[in-house]
Structures are given as C-alpha cells and as structure tokens.
Amino acid sequence: MQAINPFSGEVIQNYPEYSSEYVNTIINQVDAAYQQWKLTDFEYRAKLMKNLQAGLLEKKVELAGIIVSEMGKVFREALGEVEKCATVCAFYADHAASFLKNEVIQTEAEASYISYQPIGTVLAVMPWNFPFWQVFRFLAPALMAGNTGVLKHASNVPGCALAIEQLVREAGFPENVFRTLLISSTKVNSVIENPLIKAVTLTGSTPAGKSVASMAGSMLKKSVLELGGSDPYLILEDADVEKAAQLCVTSRLLNAGQSCIGAKRFIIADKIYDDFEAEFVRLMSQATFGDPLNPLTTIGPLARLDLRDELHHQVTKSQEMGAKILLGGFIPEVKAPFYPPTVLTDVKQGMPAYHEELFGPVAVLFRFETEEEAIRIANDTVFGLGAAVFTSDITKGKLLAEKGLEAGCVYVNDFVKSDPRLPFGGIKESGYGRELSAVGIREFMNIKTIVVKE
Ligand code: NAP
Numbered sequence: 001m002q003a004i005n006p007f008s009g010e011v012i013q014n015y016p017e018y019s020s021e022y023v024n025t026i027i028n029q030v031d032a033a034y035q036q037w038k039l040t041d042f043e044y045r046a047k048l049m050k051n052l053q054a055g056l057l058e059k060k061v062e063l064a065g066i067i068v069s070e071m072g073k074v075f076r077e078a079l080g081e082v083e084k085c086a087t088v089c090a091f092y093a094d095h096a097a098s099f100l101k102n103e104v105i106q107t108e109a110e111a112s113y114i115s116y117q118p119i120g121t122v123l124a125v126m127p128w129n130f131p132f133w134q135v136f137r138f139l140a141p142a143l144m145a146g147n148t149g150v151l152k153h154a155s156n157v158p159g160c161a162l163a164i165e166q167l168v169r170e171a172g173f174p175e176n177v178f179r180t181l182l183i184s185s186t187k188v189n190s191v192i193e194n195p196l197i198k199a200v201t202l203t204g205s206t207p208a209g210k211s212v213a214s215m216a217g218s219m220l221k222k223s224v225l226e227l228g229g230s231d232p233y234l235i236l237e238d239a240d241v242e243k244a245a246q247l248c249v250t251s252r253l254l255n256a257g258q259s260c261i262g263a264k265r266f267i268i269a270d271k272i273y274d275d276f277e278a279e280f281v282r283l284m285s286q287a288t289f290g291d292p293l294n295p296l297t298t299i300g301p302l303a304r305l306d307l308r309d310e311l312h313h314q315v316t317k318s319q320e321m322g323a324k325i326l327l328g329g330f331i332p333e334v335k336a337p338f339y340p341p342t343v344l345t346d347v348k349q350g351m352p353a354y355h356e357e358l359f360g361p362v363a364v365l366f367r368f369e370t371e372e373e374a375i376r377i378a379n380d381t382v383f384g385l386g387a388a389v390f391t392s393d394i395t396k397g398k399l400l401a402e403k404g405l406e407a408g409c410v411y412v413n414d415f416v417k418s419d420p421r422l423p424f425g426g427i428k429e430s431g432y433g434r435e436l437s438a439v440g441i442r443e444f445m446n447i448k449t450i451v452v453k454e
Contacts, residue, residue: 001158001182006072006301007292007336015158018182023191026179027150030121031196033176034148038118042097045144049093051171052140056086063132063163070157071128071303072336073255074292085136091420092441096144099438100445111452116445118146119222120198123191125212127204128154128303129258134203134226135164137418139178141441143168148177152191154204156304158182189215199223199444203260205357206382206429224433224443226425228357229260229385231407231416232378234400235276236371237269239390244413245279247390248363251415253287253341256299257361258307260430261386261416264358267366267374277345277365281327284341284363289332301336302360308337311360315342318353322346328362349380357383371400379406384428386416408434 003012018026056063064078073081100116124138135151142149153161165180181191185208192200192215202212203226216223233251235244251263268276292300302308308331315329328342342362347353353364368374378387387407391397394412401410408426409416418424418436425434434440 001155001184003070003156003159004304005069006303006305009335012069012159015182017184020187020190023181023183023187024194026176026181027121027191027194027196029176030148030150030179033174034118034120037143037148037174037177038146040146042100042144045146046093046096048171048173049089049140049144052167052173053086053089053093055167055171056082056089059167060086063167066159066163067131067157068292068300070159071131072292072300073258074297074300076295077255081130081133085132088133088136088140088420088436092140092144095438096141096441099441100145107451109451110454111450113450115448115450116145116442117448119444119446121148121150121196122444123150123152123188123197123200125152125185125188125200125202125204125208126154128157129255129260131157131160132164133418135161137420137424137435137440138201138203139164139168141436142444143173143177145441145445147444149179150191150197151178151180152183152185152188153180155184188212192216192219192221197221201433201435201444202226206431209429209431222444224425224435225431226260226433226435227385227429227431228359228383229262229426229430230264230357230381230383231261231386231388232265232267232381232405233263233388233415234374234378234390234405235266235268235272236374236389236391236393236396237271238392239269239272239413240392241272241275242279244390245276245283247413247415249280249283249287251388252284252363253299253361256289256302256339258303258359261418263363263388263415265364265366265378265381267368267377269374270367270369273367277326280363280365281343284327284343284361287341287361289338289340299338299341299361301338303337305337307359308339311339311358311362314352314356314358315344315362318344318347318351321351322348323351323353326365355381371404375400375404378404382429383426384408385426385430386410388412388415
C-alpha cells in the first residue's frame with residue numbers, strides 16, 4: 001500500500017499489506033479484548049473516551065497534517081475535521097449511558113424491559129474523503145456501546161488509519177479493542193466471513209456497498225451502509241437568492257466537492273433562475289485552487305489522479321451529449337490532480353451529469369416552472385442521501401422536506417451537514433441504517449427482551 005501526497009505527487013510511505021494470517025491473529029485478539037470490554041461500565045468507557053477527545057485536540061495540528069498530506073484537503077478543513085471527531089467522542093461519552101439504558105415495557109409479567117447489549121467485533125470499511133471523521137463517527141458509539149472494532153480504511157490513507165489506532169491506544173483503552181487492518185478491498189469478504197466478526201459498516205461508493213451487503217447478507221450478519229449521493233437543492237421563487245447561492249456554493253465546494261452530502265444538483269424556480277445562476281457562477285469563480293497548506297487556498301487537489309480523470313470524463317461526456325459549460329470544465333496545466341469549479345446547464349436524462357454522482361467541484365443547474373416539476377427532477381435519481389429547500393415560506397419548506405423529497409435528511413434554508421446529535425444516513429442506493437445520535441449507537445446492539453415472572 002502506498003500513501004501519495006496528491007499535491008506534490010511524492011510517495012509519503014509504502015506499507016506492506018497484512019497477510020491473511022496476521023489479519024486472523026488481530027481479529028482473534030480483538031475478540032479476546034471484547035470478552036472483557038463488554039463487561040466494563042459506561043463510566044469507565046466514558047473516561048477513556050474523554051481521554052481520546054483530549055488526545056485529538058492536543059495533536060490536532062499534527063493529525064490535520066497527516067490528512068492533508070494523504071488526501072489533499074485544505075489544512076483549515078482538516079483541522080475542523082479533527083475537532084469534529086473530538087466532539088463526537090464527547091457526545092457519546094456524555095450520552096451513551098442514557099441512549100442505552102433499559103426501557104421498561106408494561107406487560108402482565110412482574111418485569112419486562114429492553115436491555116441493549118453489545119454484539120461483538122464490528123468491521124468498519126471506510127473512505128478517504130473524511131479519513132478521520134468517518135472513522136470516529138463509527139468508533140465513538142461502537143466503543144461506548146461495549147463493542148470492539150476493526151478498521152479497513154481506504155488504501156490511500158494508511159497513515160490516517162494507523163494514527164487513529166495509535167490515538168485509541170494512547171487514550172488508555174485496553175489493548176486490541178480497536179485495531180487497524182492494512183488490507184486491500186479484495187480481502188474484505190474474507191474478513192466478513194470470519195465468525196468472530198459480527199457485523200459490518202461501510203461508508204463508500206454504491207458498488208462497494210452492494211458487494212459488502214451481499215457478503216454480509218449471505219453470512220446473515222447485520223450491515224449499515226452509508227453510500228454515495230447526488231443531493232438536490234430546491235431554490236423556490238421566494239428564496240433569498242444571495243443567501244441561497246452562497247450556502248449552495250459553500251456546500252458544493254467543501255472538501256473540493258468530495259463529499260457524499262455535498263450539494264450536487266440545484267433546481268431553481270424560473271422566476272429567479274437568471275439571478276441565481278449569475279450569483280452562483282460568480283461565487284464559484286472566486287474559489288482559488290492551490291497548495292492545501294496555503295491559508296488562501298479554497299480548494300485543494302482531488303485525492304487521486306484517477307478520480308480527477310473520471311470526473312472530467314463525466315463532464316466532457318455530458319458536454320458531448322449537449323450539456324453547456326458555464327464555468328470550468330477543463331484540466332488545469334499543473335501536475336497535481338486539480339479540477340476547477342465547474343457549472344453545467346442543459347443537463348438531460350441519459351447524460352452522466354444527470355444520473356451519476358459528481359465527486360468534485362462540479363454543479364448542475366436545472367430550471368423549473370412548477371413545484372411538481374422540481375420534485376420530479378429532485379427525485380429522479382437512484383440516490384437518496386440529503387436534500388435542501390430554500391424558501392421564505394417555512395410551512396411549505398417543511399412540507400416539501402417531509403413529504404416531497406426522497407432523502408435521509410432534508411435541511412430547510414441551510415446546507416446539509418452531519419451532526420452527532422442527529423441521525424445520519426440515506427435511502428435508495430445511498431444505503432440503509434443510520435449513524436450518529438441515539439439511533440446510530442443502537443444499530444449494532446442486541447435489542448434484548450427480558451421478561452421476569454415471580
Ligand atoms: P470506495 O471506492 O467505495 O471505497 C470506500 C471503501 O470501500 C474503501 O476502504 C475501499 O477500499 C473499500 N472498497 C472498495 N470496493 C470494495 C469492495 N468491492 N468490497 C469491499 N470494500 C471495498 O469509495 P471512495 O472512493 O473511497 O469514497 C467515495 C464514495 O464514498 C462516494 O461515493 C461518496 O459519496 C461515498 N461516501 C458516503 C458517505 C456517507 O456517509 N453516505 C460519506 C463519505 C463518502 P480500497 O480503498 O482499498 O479500494
């Protein structure tokens with residue numbers, strides 16, 4: 001495995017892939033750790049989780065540096081990502097006990113209740129785009145619940161994977177409650193097959209999700225899938241155009257556009273279309289790309305050359321089929337895999353930009369005349385992760401959010417974000433199950449019914 005700095009093109013380090021024997025040894029060790037860890041109380045786990053929070057904050061500059069060097073996001077965003085990991089540790093340290101306390105249910109028995117019990121070791125298959133946050137939003141609830149975890153991280157961020165393992169160790173958690181497996185994706189199925197692995201969670205692309213889900217299904221193991229998205233944002237005619245355009249551009253450019261919940265399709269009321277388009281293109285064109293360590297840079301390089309080439313192919317193929325490029329749409333003459341902020345219009349069914357996830361700073365603008373048409377365009381996708389509505393009519397915004405848009409979460413007058421307090425996940429080919437909040441921590445629990453008669 002090789003970590004390559006996408007900005008400089010330099011090889012950071014080569015990592016030998018773990019052998020199958022070593023992977024099995026680690027899983028045995030993690031299971032042995034689980035047998036003790038599951039017996040610990042919330043107070044003890046919370047103390048260690050708070051140590052982990054402190055460790056993240058203490059080393060945040062160093063950790064953000066590893067993120068930037070391995071996947072190229074701007075330093076400011078990497079620092080924010082590490083800080084957010086600290087908040088999810090604190091959140092579950094503070095709330096896990098109440099989320100998992102017994103729930104009494106009245107029956108004719110003397111006592112009947114639900115007792116939430118851990119299930120064992122969970123495999124987490126994770127992506128490179130938020131290489132710390134994606135792992136911590138799994139790790140913090142899993143460990144607080146009394147489960148143990150093994151991480152198969154994306155192959156281009158092995159340094160992040162090992163740094164997270166080290167942080168857990170330094171926080172004082174018992175040896176082996178959380179381990180990293182440096183393996184390629186071809187080894188994932190054999191890990192799922194291991195009888196000591198009780199469940200799997202994957203954050204990544206839809207094809208990877210389908211592969212992991214079928215393997216987990218064939219072994220009757222629970223899975224949670226957080227997959228791709230092509231989030232639609234509706235801008236109604238009564239919206240504050242400037243504010244909406246600014247929030248839409250922020251969402252589209254965050255992480256150089258490499259976010260599952262990045263706004264990707266903008267569906268704009270005819271009456272305000274021209275004003276919105278002009279403001280949107282103006283703001284997109286202001287973004288500067290360059291060295292991710294330079295505080296003036298808005299967007300860094302994409303994480304890998306092949307990802308940049310794939311994105312450009314989606315743009316040019318759509319253009320050949322009739323789409324119009326208002327901004328960007330070219331490969332800059334620099335060695336690093338940069339892609340400029342790009343805006344497309346006249347995108348129709350059949351074009352890649354209509355159907356596929358655009359994992360980079362590329363936006364597609366649509367015009368609508370009736371709200372029915374807006375909803376039809378918004379929902380005409382295999383994805384269903386996030387969505388947003390911009391309107392000054394809050395009642396209408398809530399109605400569209402609840403009944404109109406097919407998505408796991410909808411924001412009204414803001415862009416979609418993940419928040420430890422709120423459930424996060426999708427429908428359709430964006431996956432199933434939820435992370436974060438009380439709902440997320442209960443995904444990998446045995447929801448045990450206890451009935452007591454005298
Ligand atoms: P990816 O190629 O699917 O990789 C994600 C992880 O899955 C990596 O660890 C990868 O390992 C592994 N993997 C790939 N193919 C696999 C297979 N057939 N079987 C088992 N494991 C497999 O996705 P990515 O390019 O890293 O991340 C971008 C995608 O993730 C986008 O579609 C994005 O929308 C999605 N995403 C979703 C969320 C969410 O919460 N819904 C959050 C972030 C990202 P290797 O690196 O070794 O191939």
